[in-house]
Amino acid sequence: MENRRARDTLRAEDWAEAALQAIAAEGMRGLSVEPLARTLGVTKGSFYWHFRNRNALLEAALALWERRETDEVLARAAEETDPRKRLARLFREADGSRRAGRLYLTLAGASDQPLIAAVVRRVMERRLEFLQECYRALGATPEQAGARAVLAYSMFLGTLQLRRDAPDVLPQGEGFHEYMHLVGESLIPGYDRELVRRR
Missing domain, CATH: 1.10.357 (Tetracycline Repressor; domain 2)
Incomplete structure (x- = not known):
């Protein structure tokens, strides 16, 4: 179950920072919503709260x-x-x-x-x-x-x-x-x- 505190305090910039870290480590294939959500300790629902799609995160x-x-x-x-x-x-x-x-x-x-x-x-x-x-x-x-x-x-x-x-x-x-x-x-x-x- 999603950590409620993480969900409530996570900002769009946190997702952007996690995306940059993933790209640096794995290349463009690292820009994947589910693994990023796991890294941040949230569900995909948190992603869609902040972004329309993967391109918006990019x-x-x-x-x-x-x-x-x-x-x-x-x-x-x-x-x-x-x-x-x-x-x-x-x-x-x-x-x-x-x-x-x-x-x-x-x-x-x-x-x-x-x-x-x-x-x-x-x-x-x-x-x-x-x-x-x-x-x-x-x-x-x-x-x-x-x-x-x-x-x-x-x-x-x-x-x-x-x-x-x-x-x-x-x-x-x-x-x-x-x-x-x-x-x-x-x-x-x-x-x-x-x-x-x-x-």
Whole structure:
């Protein structure tokens, strides 16, 4: 029998969060109502209280992902007035967890689903635009800023791919922080470890 307290306190965002966790762990096949209900300790009735169908849950999960991984990350990076610090903070923020990386790659790989493809494209465009603004603030021409933004984003995607497919290739622990300094030196003109020291 459904836990009444769980049913009464469960929010749509709880379902969206559970959906993101399932997608990160199992790919798009993880977006299945019954297993998610079991994970949350409720029946399918709770799902239909919040959502019309599975697609509505996917929309909510994508909105949550975009807010957390793009809106909030870019807002935190934008707090830095120095464009070098802004870029360094963005790279630290985007480093994220392995789960976040698997989730991004899973969503990016689901380009055959128009809803997902549209959100991933919007996220990519917003991130590239933010990167371009940072490079322009450092004195790059629009063309240079565009090229540097693409290079930075490519390195980000490549790191996610390595973390998923060949995690032993990347250094661990303090070594990973040193690797991120190398990334900074490669991607941020005038990079200085003291100027952009980790928080």
